Amino acid sequence: MHSKTPRPAFSRHFTYRNLAWFSLVIVTLAAPFVVYWTTSIESAHELPYGRFKQKLVAGEIKRVKVGPTWIVGERTTPDAKGGTVTARFHTSRVGLESDAELPALLAKHIADADYEAEPGPSSIQTVVLPSLMLTVLIVALWFLMRRAGGMGSAMAFAKSRPRIYQKDERRITFEDVAGNEEAITELREVVEFLRTPEKYHALGGRIPKGVLLAGPPGTGKTLLAKAVAGEAGVPFFSLSGSDFVEMFVGVGAARVRSLFQQAEAKAPCLIFIDELDALGKTRGTGSGNHDERDQTLNQLLVQMDGFDANRGIIMIAATNRPEMLDPALVRPGRFDRQVVVDRPDITGRESILKVHVRTVALDDEINLRHIAAMTSGFVGADLANLVNEAALLAARKGKTSVGPDEFHEGVERVIAGPEKRNRVLLHEERLRIAYHEAGHALVSRSLPQTDAVHKVTILGRGSAALGYTLYRPEDDRFLHTRTCLDSMIASLLGGTMAEEIVYGEISDGATSDLQRATQIARKMVTDFGMSPKIGRVSYQSGSQGSGYLGSGNSEYGCSPHTARQIESEVRRILVLAEKAARAILVARRGALEEITESLMARESIDANELREILDKYPFEIRPVATFQDVN
Known part of the structure; x- marks a missing residue:
């Protein structure tokens, strides 16, 4: 589906095979010189030049052969028995070639027959061999650079390399997209402009330069962008925000310029940047030096201002975190239209x-x-x-x-996750898990505004769950009342309360239940204004500021006193939900025991079986705003 255009980057063509050939050429060229120099100097004992002159004066040097940068020969050394032993030596003369005393010393202390002065280097050694080596090296480098795409390809990493989907390739259309009718309606206007731009030009209209698709992961933002290109039948440039980010300063900005140059050559066309938040985060936030990222973002802002929307270049970007984008990037004139791609109903x-x-x-x-x-x-x-x-x-x-x-x-x-049927559990552990899951199901079915229980099982799934209660909402719910949230918290605590009622103590299997219950209770107090003591005030949970007093110790962005009140209210909500769950389990203890027996016998029960059991133990569900009247 991708285009067949060559990828000119030097690093992509400089493979291990090319590196092996390059190394072989260097070794081949260097081998003659290594052999020449190693064979010119025979293996012998190293003798410093100064000591060589001393030995020469002392008469211990018997035979020498002088070269341009070295001296080899024989000298006599005393042995342990009082005699002498002849040994070979070699001396380096690097930097000492102009020593005028050496010929006189050699003539004075060594017979003429024992002195051999080596002639100077030949023209082959000084001119031909170095020139040959340099020529072969240049030819080898030219051959490698030609295979890599030319000398300019060494800097090709600064060019943008988008995936280009051409007109003749298989296209994705709006028929392949479902569940986002509102987003499709917004994007059809972009398609109409790319198909018939003269209709908008005649009225003086201007199509949005950019369309920002925002929504949770997996909702189909990338698919929508491809569908727009498929419907319009224009080239489609696809990149990720991280493709512009490099450790080298200036590379990201160069890639942005390269991208828009390629797009202008193929206009009308679409540019799609996925995960825009990797490139367009708000400038001046966070710690550390972000010069490269800021320069890349600045170049993108300039390019989006510089190209004319009527030329047919439209940018579509997708992100999961639109709140992190720089305000200059999402202002009108750049990303004029923001389309929310939400979870489908x-x-x-x-x-x-x-x-x-x-x-x-x-x-x-x-x-x-x-x-x-x-x-x-x-x-x-x-x-x-x-x-x-x-x-x-x-x-x-x-x-x-x-x-x-x-x-x-x-x-x-x-x-x-996948079912864990081969997990071996003790009978006591399976029984405790059965009571725990029965507690969840029983409390949930005994409270108002809760989701229907679809299945209860003590068969573990995934890496941690030893059992679970599966809920199936009958309808999509977009708003949650205080009663609904209170019932949800009580249902989450029902498993722990069932263990405490039966065994007198709880286990460590309720970690996720406690986390979710605490999170809901905290949002009720800090985000939803459902605490009478705190009032209708929003304290965004999470570290979104340094605190009202600037201490940085409060995660609510408020004073320490208010933070203590918030924690007190969260604890109060959890305690009331715990009391409600305990009261239901005590009142319907018979149903708890029968559900547990069914789980131990069949490992899983569905909604119909659960309903049959609960019908034997009627309970009045009271739709109250709080759990304070549950005794």
């Missing part, structure tokens, strides 16, 4: 499932609406993974079509 999830099951053999009894209802909170990537998991499960079982059981199992695999 039940209708959108059904549409996405229809797209992904086009090539999957389904049973006749499959109800995609029912599956969409089970997948509340799933994004497009999750649903694609769900369909694939269901198909793999059906193939593993040897089936010819994918049925509801495979989709149900696929939902659980996507949410909690």
Whole structure:
């Protein structure tokens, strides 16, 4: 699907094979010189030049051969028996070639027959061999640089290398995108401009220079950008924000300029930058030196101001964190339009499932609406993974079509991971897990505004879960009341309370439950204004400031006194939810025991089996605003 244009970067062509050839050429050229010099000086004892002259005067030197930078010969040395031994020596004369005393000393102390003065270097040694070596080296470098794409390719890393999707390649259209009808409607105008720009020019209109797609991961932002290019039938330049970031100062800015030069040559076209936050973070924030990133961002701002939207170059960018982008980047005139690509609702999830099951053999009894209802909170990537998991499960079982059981199992695999049937647990541990999960299900079904329990099991999934309770919302919920959040916290604490009622103590298996319950309670106090004591004030949880007093110790951006009040309110909400869960479990102890027995016998129970058990133990659900009246 990608274009066949060559990639000129020097580093991509300078492979290990080329490096081996280059090394072989150097070794071949150096070998004659090494052999020449090593054979010219025979293996002998090293004798400093000064000591050589002393030995010469003392008469211990018997025979010498003088070269331009060395002297070799024989000298006599005394042995242990009082005699003499002849040994070979060599002396280096580097830097001492102008010693005028040496010829006279040699003539005085060594007979003429024992003195051999070596002639100076020949023209072959001084001219031919060095010239030959230099010529071969230049030819080798020229050959390597030619294979790499020319001398300019050594700096090709400063050029932008986007993926270019041409007109004749397979295109993605809006038919391949589902669940984001609002975003598609916004982007159709961009497509119409690229198709018929004269319609807008006649009215003096200007298409947005940039469109920013913001939303959670996996919602289909990149797919939407490709669909715009596919519908318009124009070249599509695709890059990531991190492609511009380098350790060398100026490289990112050069790549931005190169990108827009390539786009202008192929206009009308689309430029798509994924993960824009890697490039366009707010300048002047954080610690450390960000000169390179700031220069790259400044160059992008200049380029977006410099090109005329009526020339047909439109930039589309995607990010998961739009709040981190520099205000100068998202202002009108650059990214004029911001499109939110949110999680799909039940209708959108059904549409996405229809797209992904086009090539999957389904049973006749499959109800995609029912599956969409089970997948509340799933994004497009999750649903694609769900369909694939269901198909793999059906193939593993040897089936010819994918049925509801495979989709149900696929939902659980996507949410909690693969099932751990081979995990060996003690009977006491399995019983405690059964009480824990029964407590979750019982409290959840006994409180108002809670999601329906779809399945309760003591079979572990993933790396940590020893059992779980699967909830299935009947409808998409976009708002949560205080009663709903209180019931959610009590349901999370129901497992721990069940263990305490039965065993008198709790285990360490409720870590995630406590974390989620505490997080919900803290948001109720700091974000949602649901605490009567704190009032309708928002203290954003998380470190978003240095604190009201500047101490930096408060994660709420307030004074230490207010932070203590917030913690006190969070604790109060958790204590009231704990009391509510305990009261329900004590009042319906019989249902708790029967659910536990069913789990120990069958390991899993579904919603119908749970309903049959609870019908035997009626309980009045009181829709109260708080849990203070639950006794």
